[in-house]
Amino acid sequence: MPTSLQSMPRADDGAPVSKTENIVEVRDITKFYGTDVHALEKINLGIPVGQMTTFLGPSGCGKTTLLKIIAGLLEPTSGEILIKGAPVSGPGPERAFVFQDFALLPWATVLRNVAFGLELRHEAKNEREKVARHYIAEVGISGFEQKYPHELSGGMRQRVGLARALAVNAEVLLMDEPFSAVDEQTRRKFQEDLLHLLAVEKKTVIFVTHSIEEAVYLSDQIVLLSPRPGRIHSIIRPEISRDAGPDEIRRDKNYLDHVEEIWQDLRKYLE
């Protein structure tokens, strides 16, 4: 693949419109851990701006690896990541990560945790706490500003992690199985809150999940990965109308067909 188009002005080179809309481009990403663990093989992928993209696939297929490479937290063995057309190495302000294990500072209050990204950028205390309070309210945990993480439930901790990622105002949110540590009710509530929030905040989200239903329910684009070494098996765009209520969507024929189709695909890997 060409590495000659490093410079920004790609919009004028007559490329298809869909390409210019990709805020993140994954180019030929291959990842080996050591010499023999082959985690990813030549992944090519575009992440459309303002949409929700989900990585789905069997356990160990490299979803977390791919997400962390996009985040700049892991070095790919080869290939490159482009953000708005420019190659990046390492984390950057346009991306924010929501960790599967929350990764909250146990010795800091909710307020300080949410403001932590801004603290690292040397923003004034007043200023960053104002921003933090705004997002604490937005994810629905107002009143818990002065609590410590161990005083919160799993679902609330995950909201703190989400608020922290929102507070730095990154365009791309990277979420690694954000709902895996919470119960089913919290999960559904959280999914709806997330959809609502994203409609307001206009973020691009890349989301790792194990749940087919969750992927179909939330995503604009589902990337199905095959088992190790992870390759792209297929890309599915469910195109489910979000106008209907959550319960109607879950009974929608289109929704159910997609769930069934993906299940048939994934089932092959289990046998």
Added chain:
Amino acid sequence: MATTIGLSNAEKSEASAFGLSKITLYQLLSILGLFALWEIGGLVPISVAFPTFSETTVALFEMIADGRMIAAYADTLKPLLIGIGISAGFGVTLGVAMGLNRRFQWFWEPIFIVLQAAPVAALIPLITFIYGIGLAAKVVAVIILALPIIVLNSYKAVRNASASLIQMCQSFQGTRLQQIWKVIIPNASPVIFAGLRLGVAAGFIGVILAELLITPTGIGDLITYHRSVAEYAEMYAAVFSVIVFSAITVGSLERAETRFFRPDKKVGR
């Protein structure tokens, strides 16, 4: 790493479950039981050289009242404070550096592991040979006992710092310095403090050993003198005071830690 922290957390959750008074009650019972055993042991008597608890307490208060104890502590505390100060400052710095940098670790780790395993009483003649019988020798005795524990604990604390928190800091573009000050050190502080507490306790052993084996001064002198004139109640009072003093110091260190470094641990108490 998890053992010390896990334990104190368990204690604390108990405190919130049953209320503070119950914990204090059990702690008091434990101490009283010990004193009662001591009293019985002294009454039997186990040996003529073993006074009862009450005799010892009376002797202790006499010695405090006539100023002997206070003068002795003034002597003993000097090498102890200097030694602990040096061990804490140098030990935590070196330990943290070892945790952050492999080369430091490779170079220093064997030295401190050997030091920690060495029978220090046997080294004391060597210390006198090099440092004489003055203050320096006693300070060195304190350092030899306290430093390895402090270094090794600090090093392990930093080495075991949460990888996920470090990655979180990276993902928000924290610099290496921010990572060290805002994540690694607070994360490691419970184990660093556990090492400091152990180091202080070891420093007490070092200074008393030095006072018994090098030149009798301070508390070591009180112990040696009263033994030589067969005033066992006074001798045990001196020993007992060291234990109490050491326990109080170590306890206040723990309080200082929760107060200044880990406010989260205070919650629920």
